[in-house]
Every structure is written in structure tokens, then in C-alpha cells.
Amino acid sequence: GENVEQHPSTLSVQEGDSAVIKCTYSDSASNYFPWYKQELGKGPQLIIDIRSNVGEKKDQRIAVTLNKTAKHFSLHITETQPEDSAVYFCASIIQGAQKLVFGQGTRLTINP
Amino acid sequence: DAGITQSPRHKVTETGTPVTLRCHQTENHRYMYWYRQDPGHGLRLIHYSYGVKDTDKGEVSDGYSVSRSKTEDFLLTLESATSSQTSVYFCATRQGGTEAFFGQGTRLTVV
Numbered sequence: 673g674e675n676v677e678q679h680p681s682t683l684s685v686q687e688g689d690s691a692v693i694k695c696t697y698s699d700s701a702s703n704y705f706p707w708y709k710q711e712l713g714k715g716p717q718l719i720i721d722i723r724s725n726v727g728e729k730k731d732q733r734i735a736v737t738l739n740k741t742a743k744h745f746s747l748h749i750t751e752t753q754p755e756d757s758a759v760y761f762c763a764s765i766i767q768g769a770q771k772l773v774f775g776q777g778t779r780l781t782i783n784p
Numbered sequence: 785d786a787g788i789t790q791s792p793r794h795k796v797t798e799t800g801t802p803v804t805l806r807c808h809q810t811e812n813h814r815y816m817y818w819y820r821q822d823p824g825h826g827l828r829l830i831h832y833s834y835g836v837k838d839t840d841k842g843e844v845s846d847g848y849s850v851s852r853s854k855t856e857d858f859l860l861t862l863e864s865a866t867s868s869q870t871s872v873y874f875c876a877t878r879q880g881g882t883e884a885f886f887g888q889g890t891r892l893t894v895v
Contacts, residue, residue: 673843678826706883715874715886716827761826770815770834771842772876772884776826 674699678762678775686783691749693778695762698743702764705745707736710759710777719760720747749780757782787811790875790887797894803862805890807875809855813885815878816858818842818850820871821889827874833858865894 675698685691697705703724708716722729722736722745729736735748749756762775787810797803807816815834819827819842829842831850839850847869849861862869870893878884 681824704881708886715876715888717886718883721883770878770880771829771832771840772815772817772878773829773843774819774827776824 674702674764674766674771674773676762676764676773676775678778680778681776682779682781684781684783685752687752687754689752691747691752691756691780691782693747693760693762693780694744695746695764695775696742696744697764699764699766700740700743701766701768702743704765705736705738706763706765707734707747708761708763708774710761712758716761752782754782754784756780788875788877788885788887790873790890792890793888794891795893797865797892799866799894800864803865803892803894805860805873805875805892807858807860807877807887809858809877811877811879811885812855813877813879814855815880815884816852817876817878817884818848818858818860819874819876820844820869821874822871830860830873862892865892867894870894 678695706721710716738745789808817832818830833839833852873890875887876884
């Protein structure tokens, strides 16, 4: 079955710097790659997603890139702010199966 | 926010007792998921449903069963709870091709 690996497990950056979180997936049939943010005591919420026919997508300070050949996708956060501190999850869905599989999560801490 | 309600929000139960967690949605989403969240493991899929009475196993389904008799309700049952099932459980729903929406979670402690 599909396996999603996420790195790093923890990431600490200075406010204003950039943060990058990387994921790899195993099944080439995966075609949808969302990223979720989880704040303390809450359920995860979607922040950005990308489909397999697109290489990059941006939304203000957040961007996601996808390399289908290498089966890699990454989350980029620029000009980080204290409110970006949270746990981030990548995920993938295999076309047709609708099985939503998550990575292990990255705890991002923004230091003032 | 999508209308997803998990109940109970907190539960403490004894080893060997049956436990049922409920996920209720008001969005008429086709797909529903149960995950458990543990430190170092992220969100692991237990079971999911792709329609009424249609369910399939996830990566950590042993010791769990599910039922979906109505579109809006997805039940997760621990037939005989064990300490290894102490965790935070999240329900999620989605309509094909769109984002998943999560409930607030259920913190289950098995003593």
C-alpha cells in the first residue's frame, strides 16, 4: 500500500526565515497531495494542496512543489511568523482508491 | 467549518471493555476516515468508508471494527480495549477530489 515519509520530524527556525518540509510517497498512482496544519488541541486543517498535473502552487507565503519522477513533494513557508508554529502533515491519495494516507508530521517552531 | 462532531471527546475505560466512538457529519460527504494520532507516528489510518455499508481497512486496523449504516454516521469500535489503543482518535470526511475535514478528536485512555 501507499507509504508517505516526512522529514524532518522537528524543525526550529528564526522568525522571518524560511522553512521547508519534505515528503516522499511510494505509489506512482498517487495524484493528490495535500498539506495540513494542526494547532494544539485541534484537528488538522488544509493549508494548501497540489495535484499531479501541476509542478508548483503558491498561496501567499506558502508554496508546494511536486517532483513526480522522484516521488517527492515539499512545503515551503517564507517569512515565517510565530503563528506558523504548529504540526504540519503531508498526505497523498491514490487515484480511485480514495485512501488518504499521512506522513509522520513535522513540529515547526518559530523562534522570535 | 464542516459539520463534523466526534463523541465522546474524552473517555477513560478499562482494559478488556468494548468502546465505541462516533463520528457524525452534516455535510453529506461520501468518504469518512478514522485515524489515530500518537507521538512519533503522525496520523495513522485505521479504517475508512467510501459509502454506506462500504468500508475498508487502513494500516492499523487490528483490534478495530467500523460500521456505517447511514451517510452521516461512522462508528469505530474497539471490541476489547487494550492499553496500546490509548490514543487520540480523529474522524475525517471528504467528498471525492476535495479536501478532508477533521473533527476535534477523541482522547481515549485505556487503564
